[in-house]
Amino acid sequence: MSAKHPAADLQPTLRDYESRARALLSADRSAYFFGGAADQQTLAANQKAFSELELLPRVLRDLRGGSTRLTLLGESLSHPILVAPVAYQKLVHPDGEAAMAMGAAAQDAAMVLSSQSSIDAAVVRAASPGCNWFQLYWGPSRDANRALVQRVADLGFAAIVLTVDAPVQGARDNEARTGFQLPPDIAAVNLADMPAAQFAPLAPSESILFDRVAHITPRWSEVEWLCRKSPLPVIVKGVVHPADARQAIDAGAGAIIVSNHGGRTLDTMPATIRLLPAVAKAVDGAVPVLMDGGIRRGTDVLKALALGATAALAGRLPVAGLTVAGAAGVSHVLRLLRDELEIAMMLTGCASLDQITPDIIYRNE
Numbered sequence: 001m002s003a004k005h006p007a008a009d010l011q012p013t014l015r016d017y018e019s020r021a022r023a024l025l026s027a028d029r030s031a032y033f034f035g036g037a038a039d040q041q042t043l044a045a046n047q048k049a050f051s052e053l054e055l056l057p058r059v060l061r062d063l064r065g066g067s068t069r070l071t072l073l074g075e076s077l078s079h080p081i082l083v084a085p086v087a088y089q090k091l092v093h094p095d096g097e098a099a100m101a102m103g104a105a106a107q108d109a110a111m112v113l114s115s116q117s118s119i120d121a122a123v124v125r126a127a128s129p130g131c132n133w134f135q136l137y138w139g140p141s142r143d144a145n146r147a148l149v150q151r152v153a154d155l156g157f158a159a160i161v162l163t164v165d166a167p168v169q170g171a172r173d174n175e176a177r178t179g180f181q182l183p184p185d186i187a188a189v190n191l192a193d194m195p196a197a198q199f200a201p202l203a204p205s206e207s208i209l210f211d212r213v214a215h216i217t218p219r220w221s222e223v224e225w226l227c228r229k230s231p232l233p234v235i236v237k238g239v240v241h242p243a244d245a246r247q248a249i250d251a252g253a254g255a256i257i258v259s260n261h262g263g264r265t266l267d268t269m270p271a272t273i274r275l276l277p278a279v280a281k282a283v284d285g286a287v288p289v290l291m292d293g294g295i296r297r298g299t300d301v302l303k304a305l306a307l308g309a310t311a312a313l314a315g316r317l318p319v320a321g322l323t324v325a326g327a328a329g330v331s332h333v334l335r336l337l338r339d340e341l342e343i344a345m346m347l348t349g350c351a352s353l354d355q356i357t358p359d360i361i362y363r364n365e
């Protein structure tokens with residue numbers, strides 16, 4: 001039997017992080033962060049579809065001066081890996097989103113702060129000199145939405161990410177089974193000033209669920225309004241249909257994120273990596289197209305870029321880093337992802353992000 005290296009327990013690899021995080025969390029928190037909706041088919045599909053894509057390298061290309069740098073919405077970023085918005089991070093670490101922001105900034109990774117952040121946006125900004133975007137779930141009061149957007153703009157957030165794929169929560173069977181509930185000391189503190197109507201159901205009638213959400217669910221007119229009024233670019237997250245992508249651009253979106261919410265909303269949606277090419281084709285370079293869902297390896301980021309993404313976001317992977325080792329764990333996870341992306345670029349003969357084309361995806365024809 002070969003002896004285990006002494007560092008094996010100290011230094012997890014990308015693959016180890018999620019299992020270590022799950023082992024550290026209670027069953028209900030593990031279900032909340034690492035589970036998906038209903039039968040979790042979409043959760044599984046996101047990763048499976050990446051592993052089914054095979055890479056076809058080119059050799060002997062000139063890699064001198066290679067880099068992963070890009071410009072996104074006018075911001076120069078040293079690599080195309082962003083941290084996706086994830087709610088209530090104090091559930092996995094006492095410093096929550098502040099530690100996430102520190103870890104992201106250490107790797108020069110842009111981070112999207114969830115509107116359901118358990119730490120005040122001002123504290124997160126103070127912890128992070130880096131590029132931060134703020135994710136918004138539309139509320140029923142235009143004034144309250146506008147005030148929140150203005151507040152985060154004043155704090156130095158660089159963009160608004162409007163999430164449109166979750167007018168209602170998915171069927172979260174796993175959370176229900178484990179009895180997941182927010183403890184009283186963890187809340188969406190940035191929404192404290194939002195009118196109570198945002199969360200309060202109307203008097204139920206024939207259809208309790210429709211009644212509860214129909215009046216707070218944004219429509220295209222709200223997206224147009226927000227794009228007009230926002231001092232920051234608006235990125236629409238959760239678009240998967242090419243026609244919706246075109247409509248988002250017509251509404252004024254500065255970018256689009258192809259996402260199925262990490263398999264937490266509508267189960268049996270296809271993997272986002274399979275939906276990405278048609279959206280990228282429809283957008284045709286008019287705005288950047290980003291994607292998330294299933295990013296677990298640097299090769300996944302490479303594949304996303306090959307199929308039309310300008311950048312990719314990771315949700316659960318940085319959360320696993322945060323759970324295992326706080327800001328240092330986040331930083332380590334992102335460092336590993338960056339390194340793996342660079343390794344994969346060099347091994348496929350790509351010296352820059354624009355050299356990552358669909359040709360590097362193997363087609364068995």
Ligand SMILES: Cc1cc2nc3c(=O)[nH]c(=O)nc-3n(C[C@H](O)[C@H](O)[C@H](O)COP(=O)(O)O)c2cc1C
Pocket residue numbers: 032033034046084085086087114115116135163237259260261262263264292293294295313314315316317
């Ligand atoms: C526990 C959890 C909470 C999330 N909270 C939000 C949120 O508040 N807002 C949002 O737009 N997306 C949210 N998402 C979705 C992520 O932003 C992202 O789309 C997804 O996690 C990407 O898939 P991945 O985890 O496989 O990387 C959440 C995801 C998870 C796992």
